[in-house]
Amino acid sequence: MIPRKVSIVLINYNSHQFTYDCVDSIVEKTATADQNGVDYEIIIVDNNSSSQDYESLKPIVDPTRHNGLRIKLIRSRINLGFSGGNMLGVQFTDPQADYYYFLNNDCVLRTDVCNQLTAFMDATPDAGLCGAQMFAGDGSRQVTFGYLPTLGSKILGHGFVRMINPSLYPNVRQIYTGPVQVPFVMGSTLFLRATAFNQLGGFDIAHFLYVEEEDLAKRLLLQGFTCYLVPQAEYVHFTGQSTIRNYDVEKEYYISLFHYFRKYHSWPERILFRAYYFIKNGRKFRRDPIYGRLAWFIGRGSPMRESLRYRQSIGL
Numbered sequence: 001m002i003p004r005k006v007s008i009v010l011i012n013y014n015s016h017q018f019t020y021d022c023v024d025s026i027v028e029k030t031a032t033a034d035q036n037g038v039d040y041e042i043i044i045v046d047n048n049s050s051s052q053d054y055e056s057l058k059p060i061v062d063p064t065r066h067n068g069l070r071i072k073l074i075r076s077r078i079n080l081g082f083s084g085g086n087m088l089g090v091q092f093t094d095p096q097a098d099y100y101y102f103l104n105n106d107c108v109l110r111t112d113v114c115n116q117l118t119a120f121m122d123a124t125p126d127a128g129l130c131g132a133q134m135f136a137g138d139g140s141r142q143v144t145f146g147y148l149p150t151l152g153s154k155i156l157g158h159g160f161v162r163m164i165n166p167s168l169y170p171n172v173r174q175i176y177t178g179p180v181q182v183p184f185v186m187g188s189t190l191f192l193r194a195t196a197f198n199q200l201g202g203f204d205i206a207h208f209l210y211v212e213e214e215d216l217a218k219r220l221l222l223q224g225f226t227c228y229l230v231p232q233a234e235y236v237h238f239t240g241q242s243t244i245r246n247y248d249v250e251k252e253y254y255i256s257l258f259h260y261f262r263k264y265h266s267w268p269e270r271i272l273f274r275a276y277y278f279i280k281n282g283r284k285f286r287r288d289p290i291y292g293r294l295a296w297f298i299g300r301g302s303p304m305r306e307s308l309r310y311r312q313s314i315g316l
Helices: 016-029 051-061 081-090 113-123 151-156 158-164 194-200 212-222 247-264 267-282 289-299
Strands: 005-012 039-047 071-076 099-103 107-109 127-135 189-193 226-237
Touching: 005 016, 005 081, 005 113, 016 039, 016 051, 016 107, 016 113, 039 051, 039 081, 051 071, 071 081, 099 113, 099 194, 113 127, 113 189, 113 226, 127 194, 127 212, 151 158, 151 267, 189 194, 189 212, 194 212, 212 226, 212 247, 247 267, 247 289, 267 289
Parallel strands: 005 039, 005 099, 039 071, 127 226
Antiparallel strands: 099 189, 107 226, 127 189
């Protein structure tokens, strides 16, 4: 039997030690083709890290480190964000790959995730995307999937819409013992059927840092594919190691969110979404002035021209 090919794409941004730990966990946990497992490769995209961090990362491609494992390191001269960085990595994957595995570099695998998710996808033809169960660094189980944003869920609350339609809104905090269909899985681990992903044209690179997973799941759904959580597969996510929270980063979330709304919702719905998020942030401005600034930004329409992607110059 010809083994399935899995192309694993990691993005490094000033966090080379996490990348080393992530790769080590992949090698440790993944059964290879000669062990009746998958035939996998790893592509690492350095998203314009500092020169020091990039130089520290270079030895990872040494074939003697991991018994000849194929690791490619690509250096981008500009920070392409999550979607753009992963799309750059895709261009260096094996064209014959059966599956793509987009894995945050600040993750480590607890189980043989690649083979577990490959087996699930092989047995589930309608699945375009699936994800493993996430744990925090302290070992606690984490919420691993979410709901696509709708006016009903925002205005009425997730508890109410889940009561009306539990199949569409499965409980995010329930402990599942078997695969469950979900609206979308968190972007720290996205395992995709290559044919479905290629058919879509990959990630929408207009999303720089956020909402990529919601957009991807929505586009797959429109093409007739579904998304699943496979809880038997497990990984640890050391959350947010490459992203520093500040006003500009918070703005980036709303830039991506309202790009999503412009793609999938009518203009009256977008007006209501804007009012909802304006009020939601404005009510909290006394707690922290950043919320008042975010409310004003949302009121102005969350213009994409203010994205961090446009504040860069091309590096060496």
